Amino acid sequence: MATIKDVAERAGVSVSTVSIALKRDPRVKESTRQRILEAVQSLGYRPNGIARDLKMQQTQTMAVFLHDLGGPFYSELVSGVQDVALSHGYSPIVACSVGGKGVALERLLVENRVDGAIILDPYIEEDFIRQVAGPTLPLVLLDRDIEGSYVYRVTSDHEGGAFNVTMHLLEMGHRQIAFIGGPSVSVDGQLRFRGFTGAMKHFGVDLEKRFMILGDFTEQSGYAAAQTLLSQSPLPEAIFAGNDEMAIGVLRAFSERSIRVPEDIALVGFDDIRLTQHTTPALTTVHQPMYELGTVATQILFRALAGEETIAPVILETRVVIRASSGSRQ
């Protein structure tokens, strides 16, 4: 692989001249620049980005860590990130942080191979995040509640959304409402639960313990939760699944047992993933502004990169999307 030194020799100039010529510095005469360009051509020279990163002490690269890339709305998030990052001349790269620890985390964050990162993963340990964040590596956390220097936060209004969709169920006449929660580590799951209980209390409805079930945000666990509910009686009048995936699991369990939604039991989810429009019945849910989450997080990252030290956490509004599954209780 040809280096800048080879180019310099070929063009009969010094390395430094090549370096500045390549960035169209007006200090170098046009004729020599041409000569250098020819040398670049004929040698097939490509600058070594790593050497540049080392010298420059920055990479112009930021990472987005997702717990699993499969998440159905991550693509929108990444779009948001990408749009903002590109306008700053940065390349976002997406990495998977399966299990909260992993090669990528180590390599990109600990060993300083990126200038900053956006993290959406409830499983990455709080200590790790606090340790690794620093003036040369600001971290924007999504849906996490960690305080620390150079750690910034953006989240959607899970509590409000959950409150509103629960109110919707209550207004539709449902009272016995079951809640299927997310994994206990996930702050968003907790906030959704809080919104739920808030609305129930606001309406003066008591919670029934046996209607509170823990899942882990997978379709599988929604299915299991539905089984649990079905094994007891009486059934609740409605179910609030902590996210759409679990709601879909519930739907599957119900369709297997020929339980009609919403006639027999109403159902709502959270997230507004694309699938919710296509299930039978279509799912009432809470829309999260994923694209905006991406743009806002990235903007914050760049403000941090620019030296701003303290930036207040941002909470983005959610919106209830009413579809067929939450039908009224007659």
Add this chain to the structure above:
Amino acid sequence: MATIKDVAERAGVSVSTVSIALKRDPRVKESTRQRILEAVQSLGYRPNGIARDLKMQQTQTMAVFLHDLGGPFYSELVSGVQDVALSHGYSPIVACSVGGKGVALERLLVENRVDGAIILDPYIEEDFIRQVAGPTLPLVLLDRDIEGSYVYRVTSDHEGGAFNVTMHLLEMGHRQIAFIGGPSVSVDGQLRFRGFTGAMKHFGVDLEKRFMILGDFTEQSGYAAAQTLLSQSPLPEAIFAGNDEMAIGVLRAFSERSIRVPEDIALVGFDDIRLTQHTTPALTTVHQPMYELGTVATQILFRALAGEETIAPVILETRVVIRASSGSRQ
């Protein structure tokens, strides 16, 4: 940020000793290693990966380029890549190559910031790919038909899958079959068309020109294609949409006009994205082994990285998944 030099000073040893001590080299005495570890601790030292990459002339990082991260089955692909990459001590990073050119492409491929890459993007220019590939940067292309040194190929059997699903339609009694194709740049789209025509020919059924419509693999374009078909008469008896997204668009158009699937028109797609199980009716389609595509591609990448120069292209089998939408013509 503390460097290895700082650690060396603090521990009262030389830089080289620290370097080898940190990788548990038995040449350094346990007691000094402890001293060094303490220094690392107290200084909060983190190795600079970029410096290492420069020295080592490799990054242990590979890129996966996706045209848009939103693609509904990319996550499976990436899982496959990840599983193999991790077992080789590599971190895969995913980047978006919107529009075929972009900062990330430039930064990661041209400037040598990764050791190799897997590319799934019909829009990246052939010349670029051939230029950038080299002994230090093998490239594995998915669903592309580019020959070149250090360029390797993996694809699923689009033609066979299309052939088989078309045969299925024919066997169900459908004869007037419309085809909605993908963008002309996409080889997989072309192969699917070839499989389709092959089956039609095999059955001795003539193609009707007005039933051949071009889309671009988006739901939107499927919707538009359906409109086009609906504006003419008579309608075809069945539609083969070049991918599931477009099939879903067709479904939407039909449901707006109260056209029943499969009673009025049968419909099949391609890809077996998750949504196809949940549409009404569930969609007959062709399953692509995305996870396997990821693992195979990554294995090839590592073989190339290990010095193997020529590796034959691999074609993975697809499988027809029969669901309700392709019902028989009575």
Add this chain to the structure above:
DNA sequence: TGAATCTATCGAAACGTTTCGATTATGCGC
């Protein structure tokens, strides 16, 4: 004509590692 200014280019240090060959310290047998 000589000093001053400008233009075009150069040399060398620096970024933070790794590694090779050299050097010093330690333990051993006699």
Add this chain to the structure above:
DNA sequence: GCGCATAATCGAAACGTTTCGATAGATTCA
């Protein structure tokens, strides 16, 4: 207490850039 093998550590070069200060030559001006 000597030479010798072995263990432990060190110094310096290298990876490929960027940039700062220096230098040489050309141009201007009084």
